[in-house]
Amino acid sequence: MKTNIAIFASGNGSNAEEIIKYFKNHDYVKVALILSNNPDAYVLKRAENHKIPHYVFDRQQLYKTKIVDEILRLNGIDFIVLAGFMWLVPERLVKAFHNRMINIHPALLPKHGGKGMYGDRVHKAVVENKEKESGITIHWVNEKYDEGDIIFQAKCKVSPSDTPADVAAKVHKLEYENYPKIIEKVITENQ
Ligand code: GAR
Secondary structure (H helix, E strand, C coil), X not given: CCEEEEEECCCCCHHHHHHHHHHCCCCCEEEEEEEECCCCCHHHXXXXXXXXXXXXXXXXXXXXXXXXHHHHHHXXXXXXXXXXXXXXXXXXXXXXXXXXXXXXXXXXXXXXXXXXXXXXXXXXXXHHCCCCEEEEEEEEXXXXXXCCCEEEEEEEECCCCCCHHHHHHHHHHHHHHHHHHHHHHHHHHXX
């Protein structure tokens, strides 16, 4: 039996793309669903290109109804991967997917995390703070932004001349190299 993954993403979806490619023809993991809160997200186009079922939900549907839960159930989803998903996951879904939902954050948590800290804002904060290093954190999802137990971190150097875009490029590289492999490892260990 394959483990079916749903990816939640709000924007470009370059991480989603890497994850989709990594698990294409995989023995026991399948990217079975892409979900987004943003009807204009490029990740939906990526889902279409790879012929992966995809749905868009709004705030009311996510927080006040169980439509998303139902879509997950109907698609036989066992595991949720957040990849650039900008909304807080409601508590009932966190509970339903306890130890079956992970997130990636583009910095070394607990630094530069929390509400409003996402994407380029994080890299801007790293540069403004004159950090000497940044990186990625992959963690379990709980009811609070970026506070679940850490599974994996990887670092990159930040030089004084780096712009937020330079830091973003280094961090994205780390994400693409590591997120698919860590997803595979976590699923394998929890099977
Ligand atoms: C990624 O860098 C991811 O770590 C970050 O958003 C970016 C999405 O890029 N996530 C967060 O900031 C979550 N707090 P992508 O859509 O190209 O994968």
